Amino acid sequence: MSKESVEETDVLIAGAGPAGSLAAHQLARQGLRVLLADKAKFPRTKVCGSTLHPCGIEVLEACGLGRLLPEAMARGHAVPLLEARVFTAGRLIEIDLRGSLAVGRDTFDLALAKAAVEEGAELRDETTASLEDGPPAGGRRRVRLRGPGGERIVGARVVVAADGLGGSLRRSTAARPQAGAQRVGVAWTTADAPEAYSTGRLFMASSRGGYVGLVRLGCGRLVVACALDPQAVRAAGGAGSLAAAILDEAELPGVPGMQTASWHGTSGFPAASSVLARDRFFAIGDAASFVEPFTGQGISWALASARAVAPIVASAVREWRDDLVQAWTRTHARVVGRRQLECRALAWVLRRPQATHAVAAVLSSAPRLAAPLVRRLTR
16 A cells, blocks of 8 residues: 555554553444554553452453453463552551452453454554644544554544553643653563562552552462652662662562563653543543552553443544533543542652651551542442
């Protein structure tokens, strides 16, 4: 196909993570032509705490994909969680996580993408997507795809940005960043880890320099995910060294190879959200809005936003109306936004040592006080 040729589709979705793949699944099963593009080659590693809470599980079941989780557990790619053990301000806080799962993002995301393809969506990995300048023409938005087959232009009735924090569509619609420190997200997976990090438990160590989460999957792999202060990373001599220091401060066992490991990372968690919607364009998942992932809600929020946006996108394909922009803005606020406000409050506390000490003192002596918040966030 020549560079000037235009390929047509009903919906183009950039990003084949949980949000993009579930949205593609829901739209394709309605008979729409869906093109799903992702810059990575699948399966791929993802920076993530790997926690899937009951609210996310309920979304999968409502979308007819509940079968994916028993299949993942049978293969050791997912494991039920019993509790979170949070070490902060010299104290231990134990939080009941029964009903949640730890999932391997490489296998979980691949399973979701395959489910979308089974419904008729087309997946193109190793392909980047960028919006062409100018307003929609002829009832379509133009998107430039760059992949192994070269460049091509796609005309889509609706474009969905599900390309996360570093995606090109998100960058093209990002709001002006707010002042304030940003943290970087890094992750690493290893098969060589102390037995103290047992399956069924999420371990979290928090300090002034950031926090480190560790969870062991059924197959034995230990997933380590961190949100770290960039200045603290530089002072420590690298993300691995800082993560090791945070674990040592919390009196948790060190992980062999952590300091010299090859970490996967983000350029920094944003302090502002993207544009949620505009003419024939919608953003979902982390591309829509982002909160530091201390509560492990990222996957569940992504799935919830994908399910919620699907009927709005389907309506936009049939006939574009300007009120669909406000429809998604209101729906996103109801489905995801209110929960994110609570997590922003928690992030505010974690960045302030005095507040962290006060909260930790209360919850470590009376852990039941955390139960209502945990239920609200995860169910």
